[in-house]
Amino acid sequence: MLKWMSGFADPNGPLIYKGVYHLFYQYNPKGAQWGNIVWAHSISTDLVNWTPLDPAIFPSQPSDINGCWSGSTTILHGNKPAILYTGINKLNHQVQNLAYPKNVSDPFLREWIKSPENPVMEPTTENKINSSSFRDPTTGWLGKDGKWRVLIGSKRRTTGIAILYKSKDFVNWDKSKHPLHSAKGTGMWECPDFFPVLKNGINGVDTSLNDNSVRHVLKVSLDDHKHDYYLIGSYEEEKDRFVPDKGFEEVEIEYVFRYDYGKYYASKTFFDYEKNRRVLLGWANESSSVDDDIKKGWSGIHAIPRAIWLHKSGKQLVQWPVVEIEKLRVNHVNWPTKLLRGDELLQINGVTASQADVEISFEVNENDIGEAEVLEKWTDPQILCSQKGTSVKSGLGPFGLLAFASKGLQEFTSVFFRIFKFQNKNLVLFCSDQSRSSLNKHNDLTSYGTFLDVDVLHEKLSLRTLIDHSVVESFGGEGKACITARVYPTLAINDKAFIYAFNNGTTDIKITSLSAWSMKKAQLNGKL
Ligand code: DQQ
Secondary structure: OOOOOEEEEEEEEEEEEOOOOEEEEEEEEEOOOOOOOEEEEEEEEEOOOOEEEEEEEEOOOOOOOEEEEEEEEEEEEOOEEEEEEEEEOOOOEEEEEEEEEEEOOOOOOOOEEOOOOOOOOOOOOOOOOOOOOOOOOOOOOOOOOOEEEEEEEEEEOEEEEEEEEEEEOOOOEOOOOOOOOOOOOOOEEEEEEEEEEOOOOOOOOOOOOOOOOOEEEEEEOOOOOEEEEEEEEEEEEOOOEEEOOOOOOOOOHHHHOOOOOOEEEEEEEEOOOOOOOOEEEEEEEOOOHHHHHHHHOEEEEOOOOOEEEEEOOOOOEEEEEHHHHHEEEEEEEEEEEEEEOOOEEEEOOOOOEEEEEEEEEOOOOOHHHHHHHHOOOOOOOHHHHHHHHOOOOOOOOOEEEEEEOOOOOOEEEEEEEEEEEEEEEEEEEEEEEEOOOOOOOOOOOOOOEEOOOOOOOOOOOOEEEEEEOEEEEEEHHHHOEHHHHHEEOOOOOHHHHHHEEEEEOOOOEEEEEEEEEEEOOOOOOOOO
């Protein structure tokens, strides 16, 4: 996890350039809340250890004098990066601006020059764009007609819109008559992201690729819900339309896939052409109160960068922490196969519980499947997670991990599975229960969860959880569903925190494997 002092939010314009990863981000240099927004800039060679540089983009022109909001980078012809970002102009209107590196031979891309043509896209009476709902340009992709395309997030009344712009030279932009995609009732679309994923395989591909080997993903950050939702579908380039397999119109918002079912927003991907992967970065906002943020002097972190690809079913995406994070692992603890009895709590000894990586796999005995509680009617999984939390027993579950557990269990954050029988099928609920995570009741203690598409009788039920002081980042079903929790325990801190495997169900569950590591501290304030 990446953390800086002061207020810290959306990842902006990630890219790899001359072997160096660049991450820009929405940043308030003057305080721990949102405000005075500039593009701060950090660089890394491994996506784990970071060195901050001076802010890359800050208010300096009439077209961004009231703020430099989110945007993306695109690598143009001749390996030249360009930033498109939203500026808040003198009239407090949202407009799009362009910037180039001052010196393309500097791998650190320290200085950026704003285009004299700025703003390059703006709301006008002709284009009828709402000047307070026009922001967050995507990375550009190149069509077969040689024109660049980008999306800008917007809304008209309650319809969320991805406005499409096209350009031959990345400077002069024409708004297309129709958006790439829109959906009634979804509200403002912030930070859209649009990219291809291979139908087969886990490698990433260039953002401009569009042939038979790929499907396309449209991610939008729904301002009204504060979650990142994604649709998988086809990009019909001749018509410049995205046609989702199942869109917001067909499915209730609650059933559209999310990148993460916890605290995770304003995310963005980039294609890492050196490692042939698509990498996802997201902002994990706070669960503490603004007063507490001001007291501690910072707020907001970025979750561990994740590789992202299409699951072989074609139905959903898979996310997994980038492999480089494993360099931080030390003190490997490994359990042989073990039975976790009903009501049992087993301490995972030998790792630093406040900074750890735990991988655990469970197996449900097929003879026990009849023990699963029957779910009479469909219930929103997040609500189910809070109704049937860690302390509520069933035939099969809850079983999983207790992180940040204090000695007497006054505090813990639990990540668990619970198996239901619903309409004659086995249904796996995956929860992160924060209701007991802190004795400080000013913290947001909401529980999160989702159903996990795992066939428990034929597949292992796996959980990987990355634990780091105020973060519990969990990957269920080998990355089919992720839940990021932000927690501020008062007792279970540093060496007063413990980790347990637990089973609070009445039926025994087998742990088929458990590996845990202490995690070294990543360098966040490296020097050049
Ligand atoms: N944050 C930025 C906006 C974006 C929002 C402003 C999403 O550009 O829409 O800091 O968190």
